[in-house]
Amino acid sequence: MTEQTETRHLSEYHDAQLAGDRHRAMDVVLAALEGGATTMDVYTDIIEPAQYDVGRKWASGALSVAGEHAATAITQHVVSALQMRHGHRAPTRGRITVTGVAGEAHQVGSQIVADALEQDGWDVRYLGTDAPESDVVDAIAAFAPEIVCISATLVENIDAVTSLIAGIRASASPARIIVGGGAFSAWDDLWMRCGADAVAGDVRQAVAVVRG
Ligand code: B12
Structure with a gap:
C-alpha cells in the first residue's frame, strides 16, 4: 500500500466506525487487502x-461511551473476520x-497479537483478559506453553503483571x-x-520478538 492509500483506508475505516456501519468497515478492509495490503498491514x-x-x-468528549463501544465492537467483528479468512492450519x-x-x-x-501469532504458525491459547491470577497460572500449567504473552494497557495493572x-x-x-x-x-x-524476559511495542514486533 502507498502511504496515501493507507491514509485513505484508515480514514474510511474510521468514518465507518463512527457511523456504526460494520459492513462498510469490513468493505474498506477487504478493499485494502485486494489492493495488496497484508493482514499485518491492516492491523x-x-x-x-x-x-x-x-x-x-x-x-476529548467528541465521542460518547456508546459511540466508543460501537466503534470497538466493529473492530472486534473485523478482527474475527480476518482470522476466519486465514482459516485453520496445523501449527508448525x-x-x-x-x-x-x-x-x-x-x-x-x-486478541490481535494472539491471532497474528496463530497466523505465524504457533499453537495459541488465548485467555482473553481479567481472569483471576490463579486460574491463569493453572491454565498455563495445563497447556505447558514454551512462551507466555501478557498484555496490559493501564499502568495501574503493572502490579498485576508482576504478580x-x-x-x-x-x-x-x-x-x-x-x-x-x-x-x-x-x-x-x-x-x-x-x-519479564522481553517486551514488544506492536503486533509486528510481537511476532518478531516471539520468534526470538
Ligand atoms: C476500546 C477501549 C476501551 C474498552 C475496551 C473494550 C475491549 N473489549 O477491549 C473499554 C470500554 C472496556 C475501556 C475501558 C476503560 N478505558 Co479504555 N480505551 C479503549 C481504546 C479507545 C481502544 C483500545 C484498543 O482497542 N486499542 C487498539 C489495540 C490494537 O492497541 P493496543 O491495545 O495498544 O495493542 C497493540 C500494542 O500495544 C501491542 N500489544 C498489546 N498487547 C500486547 C501483548 C504483548 C505480549 C505484546 C508483545 C504486544 C501487545 O500490540 C497491539 C497491536 O499492535 C483506548 C485508546 C488507545 N489509545 O488504545 C482507550 C484507553 C486505553 N482507555 C483508557 C481509559 C482511561 C479507560 C478506563 C479507565 C475508562 C473509565 N474511566 O472507565 C476504563 C478502564 C477499564 C479497565 N479496567 O481496564 C485510556 C487509558 C489512559 C492511560 N494511559 O492510562 C485510553 C488510552 C483512552 C484515552 N485516550 O484516554 N476502554
Missing part, C-alpha cells in the same frame, strides 16, 4: 490507529498462551515471558522490573 495501519483515534475522541511452531491480567478490560490488542509473572515462575513453568500493551510505554524498563 498496524488501519485498526490500531483507528482505535487510538477512537480513544482520543472519547477522551511451539505453544503460546496469550493473556491479559486481572483488572484489565482492554483486549483488542491481545502473574511471579506466579507463573513459582509454578515451575519454564516459559519465556513476553509483555506488551500501552502500560509498558510509560517507562522504558518497566518490563524488566516486572520480571
Whole structure:
C-alpha cells in the first residue's frame, strides 16, 4: 500500500466506525487487502490507529461511551473476520498462551497479537483478559506453553503483571515471558522490573520478538 492509500483506508475505516456501519468497515478492509495490503498491514495501519483515534475522541468528549463501544465492537467483528479468512492450519511452531491480567478490560490488542501469532504458525491459547491470577497460572500449567504473552494497557495493572509473572515462575513453568500493551510505554524498563524476559511495542514486533 502507498502511504496515501493507507491514509485513505484508515480514514474510511474510521468514518465507518463512527457511523456504526460494520459492513462498510469490513468493505474498506477487504478493499485494502485486494489492493495488496497484508493482514499485518491492516492491523498496524488501519485498526490500531483507528482505535487510538477512537480513544482520543472519547477522551476529548467528541465521542460518547456508546459511540466508543460501537466503534470497538466493529473492530472486534473485523478482527474475527480476518482470522476466519486465514482459516485453520496445523501449527508448525511451539505453544503460546496469550493473556491479559486481572483488572484489565482492554483486549483488542491481545486478541490481535494472539491471532497474528496463530497466523505465524504457533499453537495459541488465548485467555482473553481479567481472569483471576490463579486460574491463569493453572491454565498455563495445563497447556505447558514454551512462551507466555501478557498484555496490559493501564499502568495501574503493572502490579498485576508482576504478580502473574511471579506466579507463573513459582509454578515451575519454564516459559519465556513476553509483555506488551500501552502500560509498558510509560517507562522504558518497566518490563524488566516486572520480571519479564522481553517486551514488544506492536503486533509486528510481537511476532518478531516471539520468534526470538
Ligand atoms: C476500546 C477501549 C476501551 C474498552 C475496551 C473494550 C475491549 N473489549 O477491549 C473499554 C470500554 C472496556 C475501556 C475501558 C476503560 N478505558 Co479504555 N480505551 C479503549 C481504546 C479507545 C481502544 C483500545 C484498543 O482497542 N486499542 C487498539 C489495540 C490494537 O492497541 P493496543 O491495545 O495498544 O495493542 C497493540 C500494542 O500495544 C501491542 N500489544 C498489546 N498487547 C500486547 C501483548 C504483548 C505480549 C505484546 C508483545 C504486544 C501487545 O500490540 C497491539 C497491536 O499492535 C483506548 C485508546 C488507545 N489509545 O488504545 C482507550 C484507553 C486505553 N482507555 C483508557 C481509559 C482511561 C479507560 C478506563 C479507565 C475508562 C473509565 N474511566 O472507565 C476504563 C478502564 C477499564 C479497565 N479496567 O481496564 C485510556 C487509558 C489512559 C492511560 N494511559 O492510562 C485510553 C488510552 C483512552 C484515552 N485516550 O484516554 N476502554
